Amino acid sequence: MTIRGLVARTVGRATGDDSGATDIGLTLLAAAIAAVLVLPLLWLAVDAVGLGDQALELAVAPQTLEVLVRSVALVAIVTGxxxxxxxxxxxxxxxxxxxxxxxxxxxxxxxxxxxxxxxxxxxxxxxxxxxxxxxxxxxxxxxxxxxxxxxxxxxxxxxxxxxxxxxxxxxxxxxxxxxxxxxxxxxxxxxxxxxxxxxxxxxxxxxxxxxxxxxxxxxxxxxxxxxxxxxxxxxxxxxxxxxxxxxxxxxxxxxxxxxxxxxxxxxxxxxxxxxxxxxxxxxxxxxxxxxxxxxxxxxxxxxxxxxxxxxxxxxxxxxxxxxxxxxGYQGGGLTFSWEYGFNSAYVAVLAAGVSILVALPIALTSATSDSRLAELADRAPYIGYATPGIVLAIALLSFSLDVLPAVYKTVPLLVFAYVVRFMPQAIGSIKTSTLQVDQELVEASRTLGRSRLGTFRKVTLPLILPGVAAGAALVFLTTMKELPATLMLRPLGFETLVTYIWEIEEAGLYGRAAVPALVLVAISGLSMAVMLAQDGR
CATH class of the missing domain: 1.10.3720.10 (MetI-like)
Known part of the structure; x- marks a missing residue:
């Protein structure tokens, strides 16, 4: 055990606080949250099993392989x-x-x-x-x-x-x-x-x-x-x-x-x-x-x-x-409404808030614990981040239809998709800020008799607040731009900036994209400013 760990244990005994039990509880909470976030992806396997012997035939069908090879070639060329x-x-x-x-x-x-x-x-x-x-x-x-x-x-x-x-x-x-x-x-x-x-x-x-x-x-x-x-x-x-x-x-x-x-x-x-x-x-x-x-x-x-x-x-x-x-700017049909912008901001605010709530225990556990479970809880959410939006949307649609039909194509399901996709941005930002907190300040607060929750609220949270705000901003801004998950999971009649742009592109009414396109460019610029600020720090 390190000197810091020995001091922490001694302080815990002196104050009558069971820090070890609290750490285990926080780690288990983080692991449970991570499991909930990646569980719906497993439903893809449940659906695919229904194909039976036909699965292998479809997986290696000429058309499937042709599209796959084209996709891999496109990715290789773009990456290079x-x-x-x-x-x-x-x-x-x-x-x-x-x-x-x-x-x-x-x-x-x-x-x-x-x-x-x-x-x-x-x-x-x-x-x-x-x-x-x-x-x-x-x-x-x-x-x-x-x-x-x-x-x-x-x-x-x-x-x-x-x-x-x-x-x-x-x-x-x-x-x-x-x-x-x-x-x-x-x-x-x-x-x-x-x-x-x-x-x-x-x-x-x-x-x-x-x-x-x-x-x-x-x-x-x-x-x-x-x-x-x-x-x-x-x-x-x-x-x-x-x-x-x-x-x-x-x-x-x-x-x-x-x-x-x-x-x-x-x-x-x-x-x-x-x-x-x-x-x-x-x-x-x-x-x-x-x-x-x-x-x-x-x-x-x-x-x-x-x-x-x-x-x-x-x-x-x-x-x-x-x-x-x-x-098409002067033409009829598909008229832009600022309600679409409000809808985009509404779900983005919900996604940012929920992401911070679920990212906090995961980021704090990862920054303060060396256990394998804490590491797994930190890594697991990145599965959702690496999952294409179209794949995540199909997994959530199938899962909701079979398990929770009440949330099928509802705002809560849409927000959950955003959290799965972009919450790792909040984890990274909060974790970075937590690792920069001087632990001597935390230990000093504990020696003065303050509880772990009180220490977090009075000492740790004010110090990591910039990282929390940056993480929330990144989730908000990237949520505003997400296309495939929004297109597939939005409730019926629920239009956002990106779905409106998608519809007018398909209709060829390019002129009507002016306002939402410029709004999205401005939002993306803010997201890049947050990234550059993080890079500078």
Missing amino acids: ASVLVGVPLAVITVQGSIPFPRFWTVLAALPLAVPSYLGAFAFVSAFRPQGEFADLLAPLGIESIPSVYGFAGAAFVLTLYTYPYVFLTTRASLLSLDGSLVEAARTLNTGRWTAFRRVTLPQILPGITAGALLVALYAFADFGTPNIMRVEVFTQFIYARYNAFARDYAALLSLQLLTVTAIVLALESRIGVDESGAYESSGHRGSADLELGRWRYVVLLLPTVIALLAIVLPIALFATWLMGGGP
Whole structure:
């Protein structure tokens, strides 16, 4: 037992408080909450079993394998392209001799401020036949432009809006890098590229891998972007089968997608397993040792072009629609109502509040206990975070129909889905804040006779409140943007910003997306600001 543990036990005996029993109770509560969150996913197996011997035949059917291979190929290309874009941008903004590095850092991260399905929406509108770009080029004698639809278009749009994950995680690793190691390699007559490959790259590889994992999970789970770009991927395939009343088949396909996701996670753990020293520095950090000279203006073309395509294009397009220039803006039907915005905010507030309530015991247990049960309770909720929204929605629909029909397609079920999907964001934020609390303050409060609950309320909670608020903000903001779970689980007649955008996209009334699209972009910008604040801390 450590000295701290011995002191804590002695204090507990002196005050007559059974800390051990309290710790066990909190751990069991955290484990029970984690189990409830992942239990509905098991119902997919119950549905799939109903297929009997037909399950294997459907799982390896040519059409199923074709869509699966297409999905894997799309994810592989998007992930690889995101690494090729994100890593150089991270190196340039951290180590490059460029003017205003903070400005270029924010600019490179800005594509996260636009949900990818909104980006796809904008690109399809701009580059479709008789679209905005076609109209601009017509006076120049250019009668047609290449189609943006298809596999290549989907890969391009997804890369444009997901590479910042790699950029941010790689940048964090570079900021933690001990610059003296690189300088030592250079003094041994090692070239710049060789020093990067042998010294820098191994140190930042876990950061690159972490970002690539986020990109891969996002690309696997994305539903809106491939649909808008007219590329059938596994999420759409599952959605179509469920709507065709083939619930058991959709469950089987969902299990296949979960299996692929698990393989991706396993590969990431193998690549990024050795993180010793990857995020720690014993010397000066991230020195600007990359002298670019006149090339600085050339390399800055990369973030500039990306920002024009990913940020300026959609926002300018939405602003044009807002002024009444979009197709269908003046037409009848599907009129926008601010009630949709209220509905989005309503369920997002509920999701954020519930997420904090269930995340607190899990995060506190994980931060203060070394038991295997506490570790399991901390890890289990991330299953829901890694589960595609379409898969989670099908699992919850099946579970509610068979077990709790009273909650089928109700607000409580929708909020529960949001909690399963995004509550790990709150866990991470609260856990980080809890680990930063000075335990001597807690122990001092206990020696003064205050109970564990009183100590938490008067000492711990005020100190971790910023982390609690940040976690709630992240859950709220990501809930506002969630498309597939909202589309499938919302009550009948319950419209939100994302479901309204989905309906008008299918109807081709692009102009009516102006207000909700700009609102979602603003919300996404706030979510990115919270992420950057967390990164800075």
